[in-house]
Amino acid sequence: MTSRIKPTPWDTLAFGMPCGELLEYSEAALAEAVTTPGLYSIKVDPLCDKHWLYDYGFYYCDTLLTPRCKPQQLQSAQHADAHIALAPPLDEVLDICHGAFTHGRFHRDFHIDRAAADLRYDNWLKQLHTAANVYGLYWQQQLAGFIAVQDTQLVLHALAEQQRGRGRAKYWWSLCCEQLFADGAHEISSSVSASNLAVVNLYRSLGFRFDDAVDVYHRLST
Numbered sequence: 746m747t748s749r750i751k752p753t754p755w756d757t758l759a760f761g762m763p764c765g766e767l768l769e770y771s772e773a774a775l776a777e778a779v780t781t782p783g784l785y786s787i788k789v790d791p792l793c794d795k796h797w798l799y800d801y802g803f804y805y806c807d808t809l810l811t812p813r814c815k816p817q818q819l820q821s822a823q824h825a826d827a828h829i830a831l832a833p834p835l836d837e838v839l840d841i842c843h844g845a846f847t848h849g850r851f852h853r854d855f856h857i858d859r860a861a862a863d864l865r866y867d868n869w870l871k872q873l874h875t876a877a878n879v880y881g882l883y884w885q886q887q888l889a890g891f892i893a894v895q896d897t898q899l900v901l902h903a904l905a906e907q908q909r910g911r912g913r914a915k916y917w918w919s920l921c922c923e924q925l926f927a928d929g930a931h932e933i934s935s936s937v938s939a940s941n942l943a944v945v946n947l948y949r950s951l952g953f954r955f956d957d958a959v960d961v962y963h964r965l966s967t
Contacts, residue, residue, distance in 0.1 A: 749774035750785065755872065759865035760784055760857065775801040782966050784857070786850075788959040803962040807850035808939040812953035816926045819919070820952040826885045827916035829892070829924065833881025835874050838891045842870045845903035848941040856965045870901060880924075882917040884908065892921045899935040914947050922951070 749768050756764035763783030767774045770789050778785040779801055789798070791808060844863050846852060851862035873879050873893040882890040882904070890904035899921070904914060922933055937944045939958070948955075 749777050750781070753786075755868055756784065756865060759868055760861050770797070772797055772801075775803070778964055779966060785964050785966065787962050789962065791958055791960045798962050801964065802966075803964040805960065806854050806963050807961045809850075809936050809959050809961060810939050810945065810955045811934055811936055811957040812945075812948035812955050813932055813934045814922065814948075814951065814953040815932050818952040818954070819922055819926070820950070821919040821923060822915040822951075823919065824913070824916040827913065827920065828883050829880045829917060829920045830883065831880055832874070832877055833879065833888055833891060835871070837888050838874065838879060838881065839867055839870060841888075841890055841903055841905045842867055842901075845906075848938045848944075850938070850961050850963070854963050856963070866901070873901060880921055884913060889913070890917065892917065894921070894925065897925055897930040897933050899933065910943075915950060918947060918951055 749771070750765040751768055753764045753766055763781065765778075765783065765785050767778060767785060767787040770787060770793065774787075775797055786806075787798070787803065788809070789795070843866075846862070846866050849862065849866065851857055851865055852859060854862075870879070870891075870893060873895070878895060879891050879893045881888050882892065888905070889908040891902060892899055893901040899918075925933055935948065935953075937948065939945065945955075
């Protein structure tokens with residue numbers, strides 16, 4: 746029988762238990778998660794009937810938005826002190842990554858230890874860095890953050906604490922988007938928590954449009 750759950754080994758590594766994502770919203774998939782120990786997630790239309798989720802012990806964690814941008818939509822911002830470069834030092838970007846994702850669904854899940862949630866993002870960044878998919882963000886030649894990409898998606902990004910709230914992110918995001926478009930991308934997308942208003946506003950200011958909102962639910966089965 747084909748499983749309705751896709752394993753997520755990077756989560757298993759961080760949380761020390763089987764983890765997976767449900768591939769469909771159905772009673773059969775929810776029942777499979779209930780009978781299989783571990784941490785499971787599902788993404789659903791915010792307007793769908795949620796009664797099955799609550800019946801099977803799933804709980805709300807986050808709402809994700811999908812910002813998208815085509816070359817003609819990008820509203821770039823430039824600054825002479827900002828530049829980007831691939832393959833920044835791993836230890837330095839890990840220092841920035843660790844503890845930076847307080848808006849993430851794993852940090853918002855009250856069943857998950859915050860240290861394990863931090864480890865999950867650290868491990869993901871290591872994998873992306875090994876694949877040479879991480880841009881370092883520099884301000885006056887000093888590393889200030891990173892943006893990790895997969896194909897044409899901005900999948901993981903963070904600024905060093907001292908760089909936040911200074912209005913500089915738009916310069917680095919502009920450079921990264923311009924580079925991806927120069928490399929042949931026809932559209933750039935990302936995923937952002939609806940609660941992370943600073944990043945939502947950043948994408949909006951650069952000309953991104955939002956679609957495909959999904960609610961994320963988790964279930965911890967023991």
